[in-house]
Amino acid sequence: xxxxxxxxxxxxxxxxxxxxxxxxxxxxxxxxxxxxxxxxxxxxxxxxxxxxxxxxxxxxxxxxxxxxxxxxxxxxxxxxxxxxxxxxxxxxxxxxxxxxxxxxxxxxxxxxxxxxxxxxxxxxxxxxxxxxxxxxxxx
Numbered sequence: 001x002x003x004x005x006x007x008x009x010x011x012x013x014x015x016x017x018x019x020x021x022x023x024x025x026x027x028x029x030x031x032x033x034x035x036x037x038x039x040x041x042x043x044x045x046x047x048x049x050x051x052x053x054x055x056x057x058x059x060x061x062x063x064x065x066x067x068x069x070x071x072x073x074x075x076x077x078x079x080x081x082x083x084x085x086x087x088x089x090x091x092x093x094x095x096x097x098x099x100x101x102x103x104x105x106x107x108x109x110x111x112x113x114x115x116x117x118x119x120x121x122x123x124x125x126x127x128x129x130x131x132x133x134x135x136x137x138x139x
Contacts, residue, residue, distance in 0.1 A: 003033045003079075006104040007091045007120070010064055013137035015071075017106035020135045022072040024104065033098060034068060034080040036061045037090035058082055088123035096129045103128050106137035 006021035008014040018034060025032040038057050065080040072078065083090035095103050105121045125132045 002101045003031045003098050004028070004102045004104060005033050005035055005091055005095050005098070005100045007035050007037070007087055007106075007124075008065070008068060009036060009087075011108065013106045013108040015068070016137040017104055017135045018068055018072060021104035021133075022074055022076055022078070024102070024133070025078075026074040026076045030101070031077040031079065032072075033094065033100065034065050034078060035091055035094045036065055036080070036082050037087040038082060038084050039086070040084065086123075087120045088127065091124050092127045092129065100130050102131045102133055104133045104135060106135050108137055 004021055004025045006018050008018050022032055038061060040057065061082040062080075065082065069078045069080060081094055083094060085093065091103050091105065094100070103124055105124055107121060121132070121134045125134075
């Protein structure tokens with residue numbers, strides 16, 4: 001469908017990447033698909049005094065993505081997915097599944113030559129089934 005995929009988490013830099021991806025999608029007339037990767041989906045029970053509650057990472061991620069989509073401007077068509085996988089794998093799986101044309105990622109972890117080798121943007125670039133756009137999201 002020629003979608004633009006953007007990887008997000010709850011960081012400020014991910015919001016910068018999402019805004020850039022939304023602007024790109026609007027300019028190109030393409031739909032936007034936000035992807036959040038989780039390393040685990042199982043809820044955790046938390047005790048607070050006499051009360052206990054279960055924190056459900058999937059529900060929390062869905063709530064975050066809905067909120068993030070609502071904060072993007074431009075009236076673009078946007079969908080989202082929560083994928084239980086490593087971030088680079090999640091982005092590439094979604095790009096393959098949707099036939100995406102571009103994966104947008106932030107440069108948050110691209111800081112030095114030593115760190116680049118383990119960075120999400122580099123991992124995405126190595127295995128992406130489409131073009132990769134790395135957004136300058138830091139300082």
